Amino acid sequence: MPNIATVLKEEIARLARKELRQHIDPLRAQVLAQRKAISALKQEVAALQRDMAKLAKGTSKATQAKTDSGSSGKPSRYSGALLRKLRERLGLSRDAFAPLIGASPQAVYNWEQTDTRPRQEFLDKIALVRGLSKAQVAALLEQHGAPKTTRKAGKKTAKNKAVRAKAA
Template identity: 40%
Template sequence: MPNIGTVLKSEIARVSRKELRGETEAMKKSITLYRSEIAHLKRRMQTLEQQVRRLGKAAAKGSPAPEEEDDDKPHVRYSAKSLASQRRRLGLSAAALAKLLGVSALSVYKWESGNTRPRAKQIEAIAALRGIGRREAAKRLAEL
């Protein structure tokens, strides 16, 4: 038969472990909440610092802020994959597309492969080609 002292001691240890587990669970939840909030604040601070740097550079150059530059022009998106699919849709070779855009065939190849990105003027010309079909593209090529 076990000694009543050892049984009492083991029961007290079990109850105290149970109480501690409950207390630590609450602390773990609050620590997790604090850590996620700290991470969110760090990300926000980093974006704000980037904006301050960008605005500082723009002010140093004497030019308007980047957000103010293109208010009157609609933003045109560009991707290498869409340029390649647009060229295939029009049934053009890279050289023919280059001729339409007024650039070299190597430039079109590099744009489609994603190695380089066209300048704003070329992006506008690419966007203008989105609204034409095969016949119109062939007609424009014949004119050139």
């Protein structure tokens, strides 16, 4: 015959395990759900970091320079066709327009053909020139000693030089 103390002890242990299980099972389910949520959040953070790295690689140096310099706070509009129209409105050749903004005539040509895009410093200068009149531009060119030549005048002088070369 079993000892009453051991039977009583086993029954108390069984009831205690049953009581604990009732309190622990919901907590286990809750912990499992939280682990799944944490895992999903970690995956989302990793994806966002990958996207951020891709964007950082994709940004051009000009964009980074623009944000670093913070020259005017407002981005400058740019279009090759608009640059050509501005130059033609002012009646300037590429050779005359280039020193006005501190660039080479070849760079102006590339910008107009949209082969390249001007750096922020040139965009700022172009924006300044955009607000000037023909007379103001002529005064600037005279002040800096650069000859004011138009496209038509440039062609005429080239023709005159050819005629003079034939005559000589």
